[in-house]
Amino acid sequence: MNTKRLAVILYHTCPLSDEIDAEIGGANTYVLELSKSLAKKGQALDVYTRLQDTDSPRIVQVTPSLRVIHLPAGDEKALSKKLLIEYIPEFLKNFYAFMEKEKLSYSVVSCHYYLSGIIGLDIKKTLGIPMIMTFHTLGLMKNLVARSDDEREGLERIQTEIQLVKEADQIIATSEADAQYIETLYSGTKEKISILIPGVNLQLFKPMDKKAAKRKIGAELDHKMILFVGRIEPLKGIDVLLYAMKILLNINPDCKVCVWIVGGDVSKASEDWSKELQKLNAVRKVLGITTSVKFIGRKEPVELPDYYNAADLLVLPSHYESFGITAVEAMACGVPVITTDVAGVSDLLDEKHDFLITSANNPIMLAEKIQDIIENEEDYEKISHELSENVQDLSWDDAAGRFMKLCIMCSKIND
Known part of the structure; x- marks a missing residue:
């Protein structure tokens, strides 16, 4: 057990955030759940994030050995990731001031996402401690599948990621595919790259009665x-799922099937939705599937088991996905998952279940696979049970x- 304190940097989003319009995704879950488990093992750690709300407490004591510390950096509100880089010097200034005030010392700095990596490099050099880097997504891979200039990452991010790969002491990839990208596209040293597959909260995500969940x-x-x-967001390929739904209903107009999309803020009038939500809503209308597709909005993690268990199938239609924690959560609930071959979670599907893998940006193939699952009632329970068993470890x-x-x-390398 490592009794020295660990510093964790998650600059762009708070792992405790419950704001509907906040930048919330797999990185939030990853950092919070991993930190909680480290704390249970006796590891003392502080998670540093940018203050985004004036009403947020500056320090949240999550457990006796785990704190989340909100540091001011720019306006105290949610900001676009692309605007956050200019406030990194202020964040670092407040980090060192907090360390001095609290008389803290750290043995390792762990950074999540490239913006946090910029902060981590400064901490590594200033304090003389090793740095562990987890990217979660890679700019080069996002650009490979980007369909417009708005979706593309700038050269500055790519150059920063290359520097982080070179200077970090250890790099964590969440899938075999991302590990290969880091080694081949970013010239990463193979010996420095480790694959750490995300876990799943098996106490929260477990099978329930499907009819009861649907009623709830x-x-x-x-x-x-x-x-x-x-x-x-465009990277998630939700439009491909909508096209697949249209194809499915054209093949079988009497098919009783619906798509529920959980995510985003739909509490406002539709004309005030985010740009991407409005695009998807327009696609839904043009395809004539408005009554079959529902935008549910974002739900808290404790609510998600009800949605997973009510579902007959989860679809991850991403154009690029570093891992895909939601897929593992659904599997733990005994729900079959169709995922694209570019999502890291596809690594978890063995040859026996590779029929659940579809090609990215291929609505015809996706529609066929959805139809195979929802119409094959004989094998459905068997598939559900096998997938649930596969993620128990x-x-x-x-x-x-x-x-x-x-x-x-x-720590040993740097001693």
Whole structure:
């Protein structure tokens, strides 16, 4: 057990955030759940994030050995990731001031996302401690599938990621594919790259009675529900799912099936929705599937088990996905998952279940696979049980144990 304190940087978003319009996704879950599990193992750690709300407490004591510390950096409100880089010097100034005030010392700095990596490099050099880098997404891969200039990452991000790969003491990839991208596209040293597959909260995400779950969330009992859970952004390929739904209904107009999209802020009038939500709503109308597709809005993690268990199928239609934690959560609930071959979670599907993998940006193939699952009632229960069993070993406790070994290894290298 490592008794020295660990500094964790998640600059662009707070792992505790419950704001509907906040930048919330897999990184939030990853950092919070991993940190909680590290704390349970006796590791003291502080998670530093940017203050985004004047009403937020500056320090949140999550457990006796885990704190989330909000540091001012720019306006105290949610800002676009692309605007955040200019406030990094202020964040660092407040980080060092807090360290001095609290008389803190750290053995390792762990950084999540490239903006946090910029902060981590400064901390590494100033304090003389090793740095562990987890990217979560890679700019080069996002640009590979970007369909417009708005979706593309700038050269500055790519150059920063290359520098971080070079200077970090250890790099964590969340999938085999991302590990290969870091090594080949970013010239990463193979010996510095470790794969740490995210865990799943098995106490929260577990099978429940499907009809009871459908009743609880107000879903129709006689309809097959196809679920999407995640951020509403072009990279997620939600439009491909809508096209697949149209194809499915054209093949079988009497098919009782619906799509529920969980994510984003739909509490306002539709004309005030985000740009991407408005695009998807327009697609829904043009395709004539308005009554079959529902935008549910973002839900709290504690609510998600009801939605997963009410669903007959979860679809992850991403153009690029570093991992895909929602897919593992759904599997833990015994819900079959169709994922694209570019999502890291596809690594978890063995040859027996590779029929659940579809090609990115291929609505015809996706529609065929959805139809195969929802119409094959004989094998449905068997598939559900097998997928649930396959993820039972993916605990956050195991992930925390592997992470602590990396911390110890880093410390020894730098001694």
